[in-house]
Amino acid sequence: MVDRWMEEWKHVFKLDPDKELDDEALDALCLSGTDAVLVGGSSGVTYDNTVDLLARLRRYELPCALEVTTLEGVVPGFDAYLVPIALNSADADFVVGRHAEALKRYGHLLPRExxxxxxxxxxxxxxxxxxxxxxxxxxxxxxxxxxARFADRLLRLPIVYIEYSGAFGDLAAVAKAKAAMTNARLFYGGGIDGAEKAAAAAQVADTIVVGNIVYQSLPLALETVRAVKS
Known part of the structure; x- marks a missing residue:
């Protein structure tokens, strides 16, 4: 099971340290009513740009989690650290190899809190x-x-994240994955670019993650919060 306060997350904004976001936009996002901010990206994530974003986020009373995709971007001070295991990767390094190497080097630094x-x-x-x-x-x-069943039933992972990144996904498949799980929380991300898709995704997932639209249209990004919360 995920930590109790994560179980309350219905809507999360995902912010990329490698992308520009002015203070006015960040203020609107953090005061929108979203449940948390997830920090992470597929490329260009460094210690410097991550610590800069965290410092800006700490002005708000909002949970901040770091999605750990590179060791160079690991910064202390987040409320949570989420470590992706790419289940359908053809490279074992993205399933267990990099994780074992990271723990071999930095396991003693894992936060106690x-x-x-x-x-x-x-x-x-x-x-x-x-x-x-x-x-x-x-x-x-x-x-x-x-x-999803493998992650939930066999690996006993607390989170299953179905990621369509840049495209709106097959919600029927997401719903079937959710029905197959018994314990894990289902995160969905990808192609949520307004209220209608946010509401639809929230019907089949426990938590929706809204990312790209933040950098394309702030008003549409804010609509996703209202759609889920209403």
Missing amino acids: GVVAAEGYVIANPDCEAARVAKAKPVDEADIVAY
């Missing part, structure tokens, strides 16, 4: 940057359900 949790990632859009970086194998509906 705060939350460290693994996310079972299913990268379902083969054309996205995350799929390229993680060498993700294409998946169909049956694969998505199988990976």
Whole structure:
């Protein structure tokens, strides 16, 4: 199970340290009523740009979690650290290799306070940057359900994250994955660019993650909060 306060997350904004976001936009996002901010990106994440974003976020009373995609971007001071396991990667390094290496080098630095949790990632859009970086194998509906069940029932992971990054996904597949799980919390991300898609995704996932639209249209990004919260 995820930590109790994570169980209350319905809507999360995902902010990329490698992308520009002015103070006015950040203020609007953090005061929008979203439940948390997830910090992470597929490329360009460094210690410097991550610590800069965290310092700006700490002006707000909002949970901040770091999605750990590179050791160079690990910064102390987040409320939670979410570690992706790319379940459909063709490269074992993205399933266990890099994680074991990281723990061998830095395991003694794991925070005693705060939350460290693994996310079972299913990268379902083969054309996205995350799929390229993680060498993700294409998946169909049956694969998505199988990976979700594997992460939930066998690995006992607290979070299953179905990621379509840049495209709006197959919500029927997401719903079937959710139905196949018994304990994990289901995160959905990808292509949520307004109220209608946010509401639809929230019907089948426990938590929706809204990212790209933040940098394309702030008003549409804010609409996603109202759609979920209403």
